Amino acid sequence: MDSGVEQTRELPQEIDTKTDTRDILARETKYQKDKGFHDWTIVDVDAHHSEMSSWREVVEYLDDPILKHYAQEFQARTGGAPGLSNHMPGLRYQDAGGRIPHQTHMGEAVDDSANHRDITLIRRSMDAMGLDHQILFPGNLLQLGTHPQPRVEAHLALAYNRWVCERILPVDDRVKTLLYLPISEPDMCMKIIKEFGDNPNVSGFMITAVRYKPVHHNQFIPIYRELEERGLPLAFHAGLTWGDDWMKQLDLFISMHAISFVLCNIVHMTNWIIHGMQERFPKLDVIWIESGLAWLAFLMQRLDSEYLMRPSEAPLLKKLPSEYMADMYYTCQPIETSNMALTEETFKAVKAETQLLYASDWPHWDFNPPSTIYDLPFLDEQAKRNILGENAVKLFGIDTKKPRTA
Amino acid sequence: MAELFVGREDEFEDRGRKVIAHGDLEIGVFFVDGGFYAYENKCVHQGGPVCQGRILNRVVEMISDDKTSQGLAWSEDDVHIVCPWHGYEFNLKTGVHPGYKNARLRPFDVKLKDGEVYVVT
Numbered sequence: 001m002d003s004g005v006e007q008t009r010e011l012p013q014e015i016d017t018k019t020d021t022r023d024i025l026a027r028e029t030k031y032q033k034d035k036g037f038h039d040w041t042i043v044d045v046d047a048h049h050s051e052m053s054s055w056r057e058v059v060e061y062l063d064d065p066i067l068k069h070y071a072q073e074f075q076a077r078t079g080g081a082p083g084l085s086n087h088m089p090g091l092r093y094q095d096a097g098g099r100i101p102h103q104t105h106m107g108e109a110v111d112d113s114a115n116h117r118d119i120t121l122i123r124r125s126m127d128a129m130g131l132d133h134q135i136l137f138p139g140n141l142l143q144l145g146t147h148p149q150p151r152v153e154a155h156l157a158l159a160y161n162r163w164v165c166e167r168i169l170p171v172d173d174r175v176k177t178l179l180y181l182p183i184s185e186p187d188m189c190m191k192i193i194k195e196f197g198d199n200p201n202v203s204g205f206m207i208t209a210v211r212y213k214p215v216h217h218n219q220f221i222p223i224y225r226e227l228e229e230r231g232l233p234l235a236f237h238a239g240l241t242w243g244d245d246w247m248k249q250l251d252l253f254i255s256m257h258a259i260s261f262v263l264c265n266i267v268h269m270t271n272w273i274i275h276g277m278q279e280r281f282p283k284l285d286v287i288w289i290e291s292g293l294a295w296l297a298f299l300m301q302r303l304d305s306e307y308l309m310r311p312s313e314a315p316l317l318k319k320l321p322s323e324y325m326a327d328m329y330y331t332c333q334p335i336e337t338s339n340m341a342l343t344e345e346t347f348k349a350v351k352a353e354t355q356l357l358y359a360s361d362w363p364h365w366d367f368n369p370p371s372t373i374y375d376l377p378f379l380d381e382q383a384k385r386n387i388l389g390e391n392a393v394k395l396f397g398i399d400t401k402k403p404r405t406a
Numbered sequence: 407m408a409e410l411f412v413g414r415e416d417e418f419e420d421r422g423r424k425v426i427a428h429g430d431l432e433i434g435v436f437f438v439d440g441g442f443y444a445y446e447n448k449c450v451h452q453g454g455p456v457c458q459g460r461i462l463n464r465v466v467e468m469i470s471d472d473k474t475s476q477g478l479a480w481s482e483d484d485v486h487i488v489c490p491w492h493g494y495e496f497n498l499k500t501g502v503h504p505g506y507k508n509a510r511l512r513p514f515d516v517k518l519k520d521g522e523v524y525v526v527t
Binding site: 015102 | 424492
């Protein structure tokens with residue numbers, strides 16, 4: 001007789017810092033198959049690995065013998081990171097007091113000794129989230145723009161770039177990067193662009209937005225000119241700092257993170273627009289990364305209003321600031337959706353169907369899986385396909401027919 | 407309607423749980439302050455495996471009679487489940503987010519029978 005009781009299987013009780021990435025993201029894997037978008041082309045334009053876990057390897061790529069000695073001595077005394085870096089201990093609150101386990105430790109077992117551990121972790125996340133291609137960035141090095149020693153920033157940037165291009169990127173054709181440009185040292189930037197500009201795994205270059213030099217300064221112009229001539233995109237990757245005077249008033253991580261990650265790009269975008277950089281470099285593709293989207297509608301209206309009253313202070317402009325902003329590219333993460341009507345209007349304002357790029361930000365605490373875009377109620381299928389992958393395919397010239405090595 | 411076997415009552419310690427799957431449906435069953443509570447293992451935010459997150463008491467802020475803050479403390483009454491994807495928190499007895507009543511987990515009835523625990527779907 002049927003008892004009416006059905007059998008079940010038991011799942012792990014708790015996801016922790018040692019849980020396999022594929023298990024953490026299993027719901028996304030299944031959701032994509034259920035909804036039928038697992039075979040769409042999905043390009044993740046912002047994901048991270050933890051270069052500090054490989055810091056011992058990275059500093060070996062320093063070509064300055066004295067800085068290298070300092071870094072090695074730090075390791076001998078402290079066991080490795082963060083020698084030479086300027087990472088603030090107070091910024092290690094991303095896991096909300098241990099509540100969000102997938103960023104801070106990443107202690108899952110890896111049995112693939114043939115490849116660097118980072119490659120295995122990257123592949124696991126890409127497979128779990130159905131990603132075809134990924135743009136990879138460092139983690140703590142995004143703070144380097146405020147390093148009190150610009151020369152150290154420049155040499156660490158070069159060392160990291162050489163390490164990631166030699167040890168990480170060649171292993172998997174699906175993984176590319178926008179390489180770090182330490183713009184405090186323009187000569188080093190030019191050296192880096194010349195050394196890596198033709199590297200097939202380098203899709204463009206990136207300026208960390210947490211820094212205090214105005215991006216329109218004449219000393220940076222040759223960098224932008226070189227990138228435009230080479231047809232390589234330039235990205236501004238947002239970040240956070242508690243060292244900024246305004247941020248010092250925000251005494252909780254939630255507050256500082258909410259504002260600092262946006263404020264840096266608001267400042268750089270304002271300078272970029274008002275000083276006519278889009279007129280000076282009309283063929284340079286510019287991408288704004290990891291500030292979310294809500295700031296864009298605000299800044300568009302704000303700058304338009306000011307410009308209409310004071311055009312003499314922005315004489316290079318031939319159209320409204322919001323029109324220049326709609327010509328640039330944006331990554332979606334961390335997307336704000338608590339008011340879907342505002343989200344929809346923002347999508348219209350930035351012409352999301354052609355200008356918005358999906359980004360996961362995995363493994364960070366506020367990551368967005370691809371379903372975040374797929375589930376938006378106001379997008380048709382083509383818009384979803386564009387944002388999840390097609391826009392990035394066009395922007396970076398990704399060959400989607402090339403066989404994958406993975 | 408189906409009854410899904412979860413386990414024996416005596417397998418649950420206070421604040422203990424089991425997360426079970428039946429086909430595509432995943433359910434977390436929790437034992438808190440002498441009562442059983444069950445929710446779908448799917449966060450209302452972005453679909454994360456909420457029932458497999460950490461169980462922590464709610465954090466409260468102590469405000470004195472003169473309205474000054476006296477710092478933070480653990481609630482003695484409210485127990486939360488925290489989604490491991492992004493940190494959304496829900497009261498384990500109500501399934502509701504502490505600051506947004508529209509964010510609530512999908513609940514299931516729990517049935518106890520001869521020392522065994524079942525959820526009704």
